[in-house]
Amino acid sequence: MNKHRFKSLTVCLDMYGCPNRCKHCWIGHSPNGNLTKEDLINVAKLFRPYTDSLTIYDWYREPDYHDNYKELWDLSHQLSDINQEHFELISVYRIVRDKEYVKWLSSLGLKSAQLTLFGTEEKTDLYTGRKHAYIDILNAIEILLDHHISPRIQVFVNKDNLDNLTQLEKVLNGLDLEKRCQAFKGEYAFFIHQGSCDGENEKNYAIRLTPNDIKKIPQKFLSDAMRYQRKKSVEELFGKTEAVLYDELKNDASTCSFVSDNPVFYIDQNWNVYPNVASIEPIWKLGNLKKDGIEKVLESYQESKSVAQNIRLNTPLSRIVQEEGNPMGEKLFEKEDYIELISNRYCRKFLL
Numbered sequence: 001m002n003k004h005r006f007k008s009l010t011v012c013l014d015m016y017g018c019p020n021r022c023k024h025c026w027i028g029h030s031p032n033g034n035l036t037k038e039d040l041i042n043v044a045k046l047f048r049p050y051t052d053s054l055t056i057y058d059w060y061r062e063p064d065y066h067d068n069y070k071e072l073w074d075l076s077h078q079l080s081d082i083n084q085e086h087f088e089l090i091s092v093y094r095i096v097r098d099k100e101y102v103k104w105l106s107s108l109g110l111k112s113a114q115l116t117l118f119g120t121e122e123k124t125d126l127y128t129g130r131k132h133a134y135i136d137i138l139n140a141i142e143i144l145l146d147h148h149i150s151p152r153i154q155v156f157v158n159k160d161n162l163d164n165l166t167q168l169e170k171v172l173n174g175l176d177l178e179k180r181c182q183a184f185k186g187e188y189a190f191f192i193h194q195g196s197c198d199g200e201n202e203k204n205y206a207i208r209l210t211p212n213d214i215k216k217i218p219q220k221f222l223s224d225a226m227r228y229q230r231k232k233s234v235e236e237l238f239g240k241t242e243a244v245l246y247d248e249l250k251n252d253a254s255t256c257s258f259v260s261d262n263p264v265f266y267i268d269q270n271w272n273v274y275p276n277v278a279s280i281e282p283i284w285k286l287g288n289l290k291k292d293g294i295e296k297v298l299e300s301y302q303e304s305k306s307v308a309q310n311i312r313l314n315t316p317l318s319r320i321v322q323e324e325g326n327p328m329g330e331k332l333f334e335k336e337d338y339i340e341l342i343s344n345r346y347c348r349k350f351l352l
């Protein structure tokens with residue numbers, strides 16, 4: 001009997017990385033890898049003894065990025081106990097370069113796909129970190145509609161792209177997406193938010209929205225987002241100011257365990273393992289599969305040995321907030337995102 005047993009285990013291997021370098025990327029940037037099918041098979045073999053319900057993914061950044069995406073999809077299914085469906089996340093990079101891709105997505109029964117905009121061309125290319133990203137997205141929308149897959153539009157907003165949103169609204173109105181999806185009984189969806197404040201997006205702290213910025217967001221974006229995100233108010237969409245959150249949390253003595261019976265692990269191209277909690281960075285590292293071995297990695301997870309897990313388990317939130325928070329802060333956050341931001345800042349101080 002293994003010491004470490006889990007009800008289920010999900011393991012995601014970053015085999016090839018991502019064509020983009022988004023400025024909001026919560027996972028964080030790292031070089032692209034070039035792992036092999038044997039690597040994926042070996043990862044499955046390593047985790048297999050620890051659960052009766054294993055799910056293997058060949059990516060945690062851009063899905064289907066590599067040319068052998070169909071083969072990797074089949075292989076991931078063979079290595080898994082659960083027959084997973086394709087997420088709404090797709091490779092925009094591939095869909096405009098590979099005619100077979102959308103047919104394949106359709107054959108899997110995909111009904112909607114997420115596309116991320118930061119404004120029109122200049123802002124979307126800048127924030128996606130790739131020239132022609134905007135044009136690719138517009139082309140991807142048409143390809144998806146032609147194959148009766150509904151676009152799900154996600155808009156990231158900050159102080160820097162606010163002035164570009166009216167122009168984006170005109171573009172989206174011109175595309176008439178809601179009606180075109182209805183024509184094939186599809187369901188269009190629209191989301192707007194700032195994203196969490198970890199990974200690359202932590203660097204955008206200075207340009208997070210403050211309450212006065214909300215009125216600059218097109219009214220239609222706000223009403224559509226409230227409808228699709230099922231929020232009752234703008235406050236629910238964008239959260240509270242840092243000052244309000246500071247006040248709510250400054251006496252909060254709670255601590256937090258991230259240990260679960262159904263963990264998800266991210267493995268980078270250098271075999272470092274992280275829990276799927278926050279960005280891929282040293283404070284969350286559980287160990288290295290090659291150097292430390294699987295037993296040590298799982299022990300590190302279950303005994304909360306990573307720097308961040310250990311601190312969150314043993315340090316009251318009040319102390320973290322009082323050290324890292326700004327009691328006068330006007331920037332807007334969802335509560336969980338704010339806790340993540342100040343906790344990551346606090347934990348980094350303890351990294352040896």
Ligand code: SF4
Nearest residue numbers: 018020021022025061
């Ligand atoms: S947010 Fe997604 S698409 Fe953008 S860099 Fe990160 S993993 Fe790639």
